Amino acid sequence: MPVADAAAAWWLWPLALFVFCFLLGIVAVIAGVGGGVLFVPVVASFFPFHLDYVRGAGLIIALTSTLAASPSLLRSGLASLRVVLPLALAGSLGSLAGAVAGFALPVSFVHAALGVIIGAVALLMVSTRGLDVLQVRPDALGRRLGLAGEYLDPKSGRIAWHTRHTGAGIAAFGGIGFIGGLFGLGAGWANVPALNLLMGLPLKLAVGTSGLAISLINSSAAWVYIERGALLPAIAMPSILGVMLGSLIGARLLHGMSSLTVRRIVIAVLALAGARALLRGVGVWP
DSSP states (O other), X not given: OOHHHHXXXXXXXXXXXXXXXXXXXXXXXXHTOOXXXXXXXXXXXXXXXXXXXXXXXXXXXXXXXXXXXXXXXXXHTSSOHHHHHHHHHHHHHHHHHHHHHHHHSOHHXXXXXXXXXXXXXXXXXXXXXXXXXXXXXXXXXXXXXXXXXXXXXXXXXXXXXXXXXXXXHHHHHHHHHHHHHHHTOOTHHHHHHIIXXXXXXXXXXXXXXXXXXXXXXXXXXXXXXXXXXXXXXXXXXXXXXXXXXXXXXXXXXXXXSOHHHHHHHHHHHHHHHHHHHHHHHTTSOO
């Protein structure tokens, strides 16, 4: 390609990234998934950017959206800071370790592992359904940490909650943080099942608490990517703007669209992107 043509065409990829992230923001809100879990595998598989830059932008995208929502979640009682603190401590340590490990591993291995993880995420979305209210018995560690309370549901009134399997939940968040830091994924896809199905939090509280946890856990890994120079403004800025604008549209469309249909589309996209990343990692599809 002539030099003039190359210079004129460089902005096409950021523009394409903005359009993709705008659509991603709409789909993510309607389907109830974090933007990072779709952004990293799709952009890493179908855009000509180095994986390190994609992972760094994925963390910032997840961090931006959750930081914007956290104050209102805390005010409404749909996020518990008391629950988040021990989980975020374990998740932050895991996230730091994952981010450092991600730079030490070969890119081909990270691509292949990303494909496996995204395939597992797609299967998780197919097989799991969150439960609104769980009848659980609190465990000893949860009682000692005071992990109990109540929140006001507009439809059901005040709902009391407490945690179970608290030690296992803390360990799970350490592993989730490691995976999130390694691949640059927002971990809402794993946080919510861990909080709801493992620790017994009601689904709405689990969703809100997950968002608050991501804002703390991703901050730790994001600094590693920033320090390593893996945050490229030409990738991060159009991605953030696109996701934020798309999320506003998605929030307005949420009431009138079928989340089940969009969920199926998301699963199909994840399966395709996961297969693409796996084949790219093993050298079958460069």
